[in-house]
Amino acid sequence: MADAMQPSYTRKIKMGQIITSYSHLHDNKVIVNGRIIFYQENILKFADFVKTVFKQEQFIYPRFYKMDAISKLGFLATELVLKEKTIEGYLPEAMGIVLSNSSASLDTDIAHNETIKDRSSYFPSPSVFVYTLPNIAIGEVCIKNKIKGENAFLISEAFDGKLLFDYVNELFKSKRVEACLCGWVEVMANNCNAMVALVENTGAALDGRSSGFEPMLFNEENLNLIMTRN
Amino acid sequence: MDELILKLKKEVIEQLNLEETTPDDINPDSPLFGEGLGLDSIDALELIVLLEKNYGIKIEDPKDGKKIFFSIRTMAEYITEHKK
Numbered sequence: 238m239a240d241a242m243q244p245s246y247t248r249k250i251k252m253g254q255i256i257t258s259y260s261h262l263h264d265n266k267v268i269v270n271g272r273i274i275f276y277q278e279n280i281l282k283f284a285d286f287v288k289t290v291f292k293q294e295q296f297i298y299p300r301f302y303k304m305d306a307i308s309k310l311g312f313l314a315t316e317l318v319l320k321e322k323t324i325e326g327y328l329p330e331a332m333g334i335v336l337s338n339s340s341a342s343l344d345t346d347i348a349h350n351e352t353i354k355d356r357s358s359y360f361p362s363p364s365v366f367v368y369t370l371p372n373i374a375i376g377e378v379c380i381k382n383k384i385k386g387e388n389a390f391l392i393s394e395a396f397d398g399k400l401l402f403d404y405v406n407e408l409f410k411s412k413r414v415e416a417c418l419c420g421w422v423e424v425m426a427n428n429c430n431a432m433v434a435l436v437e438n439t440g441a442a443l444d445g446r447s448s449g450f451e452p453m454l455f456n457e458e459n460l461n462l463i464m465t466r467n
Numbered sequence: 468m469d470e471l472i473l474k475l476k477k478e479v480i481e482q483l484n485l486e487e488t489t490p491d492d493i494n495p496d497s498p499l500f501g502e503g504l505g506l507d508s509i510d511a512l513e514l515i516v517l518l519e520k521n522y523g524i525k526i527e528d529p530k531d532g533k534k535i536f537f538s539i540r541t542m543a544e545y546i547t548e549h550k551k
Contacts, residue, residue: 299486299505302484302486360516361516362513363512364483364513367509
């Protein structure tokens with residue numbers, strides 16, 4: 238019987254979809270394609286954590302600072318994936334993105350509520366309000382990377398590899414996408430957990446892939462494996 | 468006026484999360500939108516809230532916004548004229 242903790246590699250399959258790059262950000266740690274690229278033992282506030290990673294990776298994108306927490310996290314997780322494996326060869330319409338989490342935009346909804354709860358000091362912030370939907374995080378990723386294909390933000394109580402796999406798999410089967418970013422982007426107060434994977438068709442994906450990372454078969458088990466791997 | 472201009476620069480930086488910008492980076496006469504600080508329509512709304520929240524000034528006619536928010540100096544002049 239195969240070891241459940243061992244990923245299924247592409248050499249076992251001829252056709253289908255594979256994960257060609259992934260990132261996982263949680264507990265002050267950032268893992269990209271199995272490598273820990275950032276870890277700070279001292280507990281950081283979420284804002285400090287994402288800002289430190291953003292600067293460490295030398296990303297230049299002033300709009301980042303205007304984003305809400307979930308968008309910042311989704312942006313970072315995605316940029317780290319795409320730093321390893323480009324999507325430049327795809328038409329914008331052929332590139333999809335499906336994210337998920339459990340709190341939707343509750344973290345930002347609470348921040349918005351703070352600006353309106355006192356009727357004597359009622360100053361709703363437009364820049365907070367515009368982020369009170371979780372799929373705005375998808376929009377930020379699409380703006381940055383010129384993605385115009387299928388997108389969805391799914392809500393589930395906990396990370397659901399099957400839900401994510403089934404949805405994205407259907408997009409490939411129905412030929413709505415040629416490549417798709419998918420994952421989990423959860424932020425609540427100072428706790429965050431994000432995993433984003435780039436899924437591509439086997440043939441296309443083997444060109445120009447990042448060195449040192451063996452692509453993994455795209456399936457529920459491997460999505461769960463990435464989420465639980467530290 | 469210079470004191471108000473510096474205060475406004477700091478408030479705009481904070482309110483609009485212009486993380487990498489310092490007050491010295493902002494020319495008080497440069498346009499805030501487009502080529503200047505590159506602000507967008509949401510930033511414009513945020514500036515309207517800033518005027519109301521920090522200075523008690525409510526802009527009644529949105530058409531005035533283009534003139535008022537042209538630069539930090541035009542904002543400062545408008546505040547000086549209309550502050551309650």
